Amino acid sequence: MQNPIVPDRYSRAVCSIAVLGLLLGAAARAQQPGTASTTGPQVVQAVAVEQPLGPVAEQIREQVEQWRVAHAEVDAATSPGHVVVAFYEQNRFAPAWTGPGNVDQLLTALGEMAADGLDPQDYALDELQRRRGVLLDPLATPRQRAQFDLLATDACLTALLHLYRGKVDPATLDTHWNFDPHQFDQSRGLQAVRDALARGTVGSLFERARPRPAQYGQLRTALAGLRTLAAQGGWAPLADGPTLKPGSRDPRVAVLRRRLQQGGYPVGDGVGDLYDPALEAALKQFQREQYLVADGHLGKATLAALNVPVAARIEQLRANLERARWLLHQLQGKFVVVDIAGYQVVYYRDGKPVWRSRVQVGKPYRSTPVFKSEITYLTLNPTWTVPPTILKSDILPKIRNNPGYLAANRLRVLDGQGRVVSAASVNWSNPHGIVLRQDAGPGNSLGRLVIRFPNDYAVYLHDTPHQELFAREQRPFSSGCIRVERPRELAGLLLDDPQHWNAQGIDRAIDTLKTQTVMLREPVPLLLAYWTVDLREAGRISFRPDIYQRDPPLLAALDRPRASPWLSTVGAAAPPAQP
Template sequence: MVQLTRLFVISHLFFMGLLISGAASAQISPIEPVSVANSGVDAAAPDDVLGQTIQASLEPLRSAFPPLLTSRRYQRVDVNRVVMDFYMHRNYRAAWTDERDVTQLLKSLNDTQLDGLNPADFRVAELARAHAFVQSADATVAQKATFDMAATRTFITAVQQLRRGKVDPARLDAHWNFDPDGARDDLRALFADVDAHDVARAFAEAPPQEAIYRNLRDGLAQLRKVRDAGGWPRVTEGQSLKPGMDGVAVNQLRARLVAGGYLDAHLSKKAGYDDKVIAAVKRYQSEQYLGADGVAGATTLAALNVPVETRIDQVRVNMERARWLLYKLQGTFVMVDIAGYKVAMYRDGQPIWRSRVQVGKPVRSTPVFQAEITYITFNPTWTVPPTILKQDVIPKIQNDPGYLAANRIRVLDREGNVLSPSSVDWSNPRGISLRQDAGPDSSLGQVVIRFPNDYAIYLHDTPHRELFAKTVRATSSGCIRVEHPLQLVELLFNDPIRWSSEGIQKQLANGRTENIRLPVKVPVLLAYWTVDLSSDGRVVFKPDVYDYDSPLLKALNQPSTLPALTGLGPTLPSLASGQNKL
C-alpha cells in the first residue's frame, strides 16, 4: 500500500505548479505540489554504501527547493525535486551501474538531434568520459554517486525537453496560458523504464506520438539530407520568370522545383517555362502562401532561395511548438492556426470542419492562448474598442460627418444614453462610446462565437468577405473573422433538432440581439504554426507574419544549463549546481 501511495504521489509531482482550467480570465490560486520528498512517506534506509552516499548527497537539497512562483501561470519543473523523488522511488539505489543502461542513455542523448534538439546541451561526451572514470579503480564511492546523480539529472532533463519542450513559452509570450499537464506525462512510466533497463523506450515514448510530429521529424531528416548534399539549387534573381521564357535562370528554376519535389525528376533536363513548370510554380506558391499565378516573380524567387539551413531551423522551431501543444489535440476542440489563416474543428482528435479566417494585422496581432467557447451572440451589436475608436473611427468621422449615420453607429454617454453626434467635440471626444447596430453588414456580421478572455478576442462573421480571397489575411484588429461562421455555430451546438441550419436561420431572422449558451463548453486553441504538412506528408513553409520564430529559435539555441562534467575525478560537479528549471 505504501508503494502504491508513493507512486501516486510521484506522478502528481511531475507537473506541479499553477494549472489553468481553460479560460484565460479564470482566477488562479497557488497549488502546493505533493512530493515524496516532503509527503511524510518514509523510505527504508538503502542497504548498500553507494545508495547511502546518494541519500546523504541528496538530503541537503530538501531545504534548497525553491518556492512556487505564484505570479506566473506556467511553471517549469524543478529538476532537483524530480531527481529527489526518482531516488526515493528506488530507495536511493544507483540507477546507472549497468553498462547497457549507460550505453542506451548516451545513444539516446545523441539521437535528440533527430527531434531538433542539440545533443551538446546534454554534454554527452563529458558524460561518457565521466562514466569511464567512475568505472576505474581510482573512483571513490562519492564520485560514483555524483556521476549517478548527474546521469539521472541529464536523463530527466532530456526526456522532459522531448516531452514538453526545451523553452519555457511563458518567457516568450505574456499571453501564454496553456495548461502544461497532459495525458502522456506519467512519471511512473519514466521510472519504470529505468527499472526495466529500457532507457531507450523512455526516450522513444517521450516526444509527441501524433502523426503530425512524426511527419515533422521525417521532414527535418529530409532537409538535413538536402543540406548535406550541398543544399537546393539557387535561382538567379533580378527579373521575373514567366511562361514561355527560356535560359539559364529557367533551367535553375526547373532544377530547384525538382529538388523540392514539385517537378518530376525526369523533367529536369528539359528546357523552357512550359505547362509543367507553370503547374509546379503554382503548387509551390499555393503551399507557401504566395498567391498562385504561375509567375516566378521577386517574392517567389526569394522564397525559393531561402537557404535549406533556415528551413531546418523553421522546422525545429515548430517541433518545439508541437512539444508544447500537441497533448492538447484530443477530444472536441477548435483550433485557430493564426499564421495559416485558418480554423478547424475536431472531434475525437480528428478534423471535421475547416474554414479560412482573417487574423490581426502585425501591429494588432491576434494573441496565442487557450479558452473555452461558452456562448453565441446572434445579431450582435458592436461597441467600438478604444484603440479602433482612437486610431480608425474618429479620423473617419472628422473627415466625413456622415460616417456614423452611413454605418448605423450610435454615440452613447457613460450611462448608455444616445447623444447627437453634433453635440460631441470630435477633436477631443470624452466620456463617449460608439455602438454599431446589429445587421448582416455590421462589423461583426450575423454571429459572434464567444470565449471569455482578457484580450476581448472572439471569432465572428464579417461583411468584408472579399478579403478571404487574399492569400495573406492578416487584416483584422485582433479578432478572428471566419469565412463560414454559421457552419461552425451548428457544429458547436451539435443539436440537429434545435440548432440545425434552419434553426440558426430562424434565430437570425427574428433580428434580436441574443446570447445563447452552448450546452457543452468547447475548448478553443489559438496557436501559431509557420509550417504545414502537404497531403503527401512533405513539410511546407508559411511566412512568419508576426516574426515569432526568431526569438523562439534564439531561445532554442541557447547553450545547456546543465553543469559541466569537465575535470572528472574530484571535480565532478555537485547536483545542486547550475540551473534547475526545465
C-alpha cells in the same frame, strides 16, 4: 526503499528470512489440517533493520542534500532538479547507473535528441561520455561514481521532460499564454524510469515521452530530410533576373526544376531550359502553400521564398517541433482550432478535422493572441461596441475628418450609463465618457453572426462585411479578431442541433434582424495556435510566412544553453580514462 536494480546482501538476507517463515508456517498448517496450531513451529517474522548506506549512495545523499539546501527557495516541484532529488530519495540514494548497458542506451538516446530539434549538449552528453569510464574502472572512487550517476539521472529525466512538454516555457515568450502544460504523474514517471533501468530498456522511455500524434513524427522525418539535404550542400539559389513565365526558355529553368523537386513537388519529366506545364503546376502549388499569388510566374516574391536557405527552414522546423511538444496533447475529442499563420479555422471531431474555412486575422501590429478558451454561445445579428483602442486609433480620426461618418456607419453615441446622446454634444477633439455602438444588420463590423468565448482581449470569431478580402493569399486585416468566411456552417456544427439549428433555421433567425443569443448545449474547446509549417500529402512539409515574427524569439530560447544543475555540485574532477 531498496535499489530495485542491484540489491545488496542485506536485501537478499531479509528476503530469505521472509521466505523461510512462510515455508515454516505452511508446514505447520499442513501437519494439522483444519486446525489452528498453538504449539507447532512459529512463523519467523522478517524485521527490516535500517542499514548504513554504501559509499556511493552516501556520496549521492550528501550531494543531493547540498543541492536541496542551495535550492530551498525554489518553488518548482516538477523542475528537473527537484525530480532528480525525488528520484534518489525514493530510491534510498542507491546508484541507478551501475552497468554499461543502460548507460549506452542513454547516451544513444541523448544523441538522438537532435532529431527532435534539441541540443544533446543540454543533457551533458559530452561530459557523460567523458566520465563513462568510471563504470568499469576498479580504481574509481565513490565520489566519481556518484558524480556520474547524478549527471546521468539528471540528463535522463530532463531529456524525458523536454520531450514530453517542451524545453522552453511558452509563458516566458507570450504573456497571453494560458494553455495547460502537459501534466504528468511524477510518482508514476519515476517508477517507469526505475522499471526501465531494472529491465534494461532505458531507450524505450524516450520514444514513449515523445508526443504520440502522427504529426510529430512527420515533423521529425522532415527535419531529418532537410538535414540530409543540407549535408549534401542544400539547394542552389536561383539567380535574379526578368520574371520567368510558362512557355519561356531560360537557363534558370533547370535550377527551378531541381529546387522544386528537392522540396517534394512533382515537376514531371521535363529537361532543359523550357518552362513546361508540369513545372508551372508545381510552382503554382509552391506559391499557394507560401500564400503567394499562384500565377506560375517566377517573380521577386516567389524567388525570395524559393531562395530561403535550407538552414533557415531547418530552424523553422525546430521551432514548430517545440510548439508541437507544447500543444499536440491538447488535440483530443471535439474542439476548434484557429490556425493563425495558416489563415484558417478547423473544427475537429474525435480528434479529426471535419470542417475548415479561411479566416482573416490581426494585423502584425494588432496581432491575434495565442490562447485557449471555450466557445459558450453565439450572437445572431450582433451589435458592435467599438473597443477603446479602435476608437482612439481608427474611428476618431475619421469622425474628425467627416462629420457624417457616424450616421453613414450607423454608429450611436452612448454615455457611461448606456444612454444615447447627441453626437453634436460631444467634443470630438477630446471626447470623454462615451462609447460608440454600431447597430445590428448589414454592414455591421461583426457581420450577422458572432461566436463568443471568454477572454481578456475582446477577441471573437465572427462574420464580416469584408468578404472580398478572403480572396487574398495573406489575410492579416483585422484588429485582432478572427473573421470567418463561412461562420454559419461553423455555428451549425457548434450548436449540433439538426432539428432546430440546421442551416435553414440559422438563416431564418438571422433574417429576422433580431439580435438573439443562443447558448451551446455544452462548451466547445477553442485553441488559437500559431504554426509556421504545414503538413502536406506524402509527409511533405511546406513553410509559411512568420507574419508576427514569433519564430526568432522561440529559437533564441530553444538555443539558450542549459548547464546541468549538478555540474556545480559534482565538480569537474577528471574521471578515469575510457577503457
